[in-house]
Amino acid sequence: MAKMSLGTMILKMSEGLGTTCGIFFLTLLFSLPLGLVVTLLRRSRLGVVRGITKVYISIMRGTPLMLQLMVVYYGPFYLSKWISKTFDVTFRLRWSGDVLVPIIIGFVLNYAAYFAEIYRSGIESIPAGQYEAAQVLGYSRPQTFLRIVLPQVVKRVLPSVTNEVITLVKDTSLAFTLGCMEMFTLGKSIANSQSKFTPFVIAGVFYYVFNALVAFVMARLERRLNYYR
Amino acid sequence: MRILEINHCRKRFGENQVLNDISLSVEEGQVVSIIGPSGSGKSTLLRCATLLETMDGGELKYLDRAAVREENGRAVYAPPAELKKIRQCFGLVFQNFNLFPHYSVLRNITEAPILVQKRKKEEVYAQAKELLKKMGLSGREDAYPYQLSGGQQQRVSIARALAMQPKMLFFDEPTSALDPELTGEILKVIRDLAAEKMTMVIVTHEMSFARDVSDQVVFMDGGVIVEQGAPEIISNPTQERTIRFLKNFAR
Ligand SMILES: Nc1ncnc2c1ncn2[C@@H]1O[C@H](COP(=O)(O)OP(=O)(O)OP(=O)(O)O)[C@@H](O)[C@H]1O
Ligand SMILES: [Mg+2]
Numbered sequence: 219m220a221k222m223s224l225g226t227m228i229l230k231m232s233e234g235l236g237t238t239c240g241i242f243f244l245t246l247l248f249s250l251p252l253g254l255v256v257t258l259l260r261r262s263r264l265g266v267v268r269g270i271t272k273v274y275i276s277i278m279r280g281t282p283l284m285l286q287l288m289v290v291y292y293g294p295f296y297l298s299k300w301i302s303k304t305f306d307v308t309f310r311l312r313w314s315g316d317v318l319v320p321i322i323i324g325f326v327l328n329y330a331a332y333f334a335e336i337y338r339s340g341i342e343s344i345p346a347g348q349y350e351a352a353q354v355l356g357y358s359r360p361q362t363f364l365r366i367v368l369p370q371v372v373k374r375v376l377p378s379v380t381n382e383v384i385t386l387v388k389d390t391s392l393a394f395t396l397g398c399m400e401m402f403t404l405g406k407s408i409a410n411s412q413s414k415f416t417p418f419v420i421a422g423v424f425y426y427v428f429n430a431l432v433a434f435v436m437a438r439l440e441r442r443l444n445y446y447r
Numbered sequence: 448m449r450i451l452e453i454n455h456c457r458k459r460f461g462e463n464q465v466l467n468d469i470s471l472s473v474e475e476g477q478v479v480s481i482i483g484p485s486g487s488g489k490s491t492l493l494r495c496a497t498l499l500e501t502m503d504g505g506e507l508k509y510l511d512r513a514a515v516r517e518e519n520g521r522a523v524y525a526p527p528a529e530l531k532k533i534r535q536c537f538g539l540v541f542q543n544f545n546l547f548p549h550y551s552v553l554r555n556i557t558e559a560p561i562l563v564q565k566r567k568k569e570e571v572y573a574q575a576k577e578l579l580k581k582m583g584l585s586g587r588e589d590a591y592p593y594q595l596s597g598g599q600q601q602r603v604s605i606a607r608a609l610a611m612q613p614k615m616l617f618f619d620e621p622t623s624a625l626d627p628e629l630t631g632e633i634l635k636v637i638r639d640l641a642a643e644k645m646t647m648v649i650v651t652h653e654m655s656f657a658r659d660v661s662d663q664v665v666f667m668d669g670g671v672i673v674e675q676g677a678p679e680i681i682s683n684p685t686q687e688r689t690i691r692f693l694k695n696f697a698r
Contacts, residue, residue, distance in 0.1 A: 347541060347545035348545060350499050350541070352547075353499065354497055354498075354499070354534065354537075355559035355607070355611065356534050356563035357563060361562065361563075365562075366547055370548065445591065446548050446549045446593060447548060447591075447593040
């Protein structure tokens with residue numbers, strides 16, 4: 219393969235940055251709200267719902283994301299194979315189309331579990347007096363949650379969410395597991411074909427800058443919520 | 448007119464019988480003080496009366512509307528819609544204020560009347576301004592709770608309760624979280640309310656205040672009402688337990 223200049227390498231790897239950003243933003247877009255739903259289920263009055271949610275969270279936190287991505291991607295195929303064999307029917311499920319879809323699903327399922335636990339600790343840190351004051355004033359339960367509890371939770375969990383978001387930036391590189399052409403995967407293949415270490419340095423710089431941006435944005439958000447204590 | 452009536456209220460936490468056959472009624476314009484040693488069940492009684500705690504047995508009525516009635520020795524609560532209406536009868540002022548920290552003073556006071564009572568914004572804002580003036584807090588509408596002293600926060604929480612235009616107010620040790628020099632300003636606000644014939648039930652450790660402001664004083668110990676009557680019982684208690692409690696208090 220022809221020798222690549224530094225500029226060409228950077229340019230080639232930037233092509234994967236779109237995918238990296240896609241994974242990042244889509245994961246946040248879906249997992250931040252889904253995490254809230256999971257927390258609410260985790261706090262449900264029904265024991266069964268609570269139990270199932272607890273198991274889900276513990277699996278998501280107790281196994282590697284890489285493995286979870288593989289389960290989402292290959293799981294349907296092996297499951298359909300097993301069903302076909304057991305029930306003597308023939309059908310196969312397989313992901314077709316963009317590999318980004320199972321990747322996003324895997325990331326969202328994983329991150330929603332982490333966010334759910336962060337939200338839960340936030341919700342539990344709100345003093346009982348806040349609920350009681352709202353109740354005596356006649357707020358309904360949903361009103362109390364949405365107007366009194368949730369805004370205070372957002373402020374309290376923001377630092378922990380920031381940590382998770384920074385981890386997500388770095389985790390996007392795990393998409394290579396399913397052969398997704400995101401930035402790091404491209405870097406690795408260039409490193410291989412060129413027998414050079416430079417692409418890894420470039421990848422490092424990309425992640426570092428990305429996270430600096432994340433930290434900047436989150437710090438601004440935190441400052442915005444500093445109008446009260 | 449009778450605003451509040453509690454009959455034979457019972458409440459226990461596990462093995463701990465915290466309230467045992469408590470009966471109390473409050474007429475319009477009356478101020479009732481509840482005194483008694485720590486752990487005697489004063490807060491629990493207030494929490495049962497304000498529907499924050501469920502009682503095990505007994506009756507609870509506001510203006511002849513039954514919030515709780517007794518059936519076969521057990522407390523039966525009115526349906527949620529009825530309880531919602533009944534909640535409009537009273538306000539509660541907490542020991543530690545429980546203001547909403549993310550809301551400005553004005554929003555703390557106005558949100559519930561607008562959101563829950565569906566009253567007109569202009570009317571509620573005008574009333575809030577009036578209340579703040581009365582509480583000596585004019586001009587602090589846009590402050591956040593953390594920017595206020597404890598005494599100011601407690602005055603905001605009193606304004607918040609009054610903005611709902613309740614028939615009566617409960618206070619649970621409204622000055623206990625305050626420095627002694629801030630206690631006076633809250634007591635003055637409550638005295639002013641008493642002078643306006645606001646119906647109030649006040650749990651307090653301020654004996655001379657209770658004697659001055661109350662129409663009725665209730666002494667609780669061990670989950671029962673030991674002595675109850677005119678405020679003079681603070682100066683001249685008849686029951687041995689009351690005497691002991693007040694003696695300890697004087698020291
Ligand atoms: N949620 C609860 N669970 C279990 N026990 C409780 C609970 N709330 C109160 N108690 C118990 O009930 C008893 C009465 O408590 P309560 O707070 O009503 O007393 P109090 O008269 O208000 O005391 P203080 O003057 O210290 O405020 C105490 O023994 C207390 O430990
Ligand atoms: Mg108490």
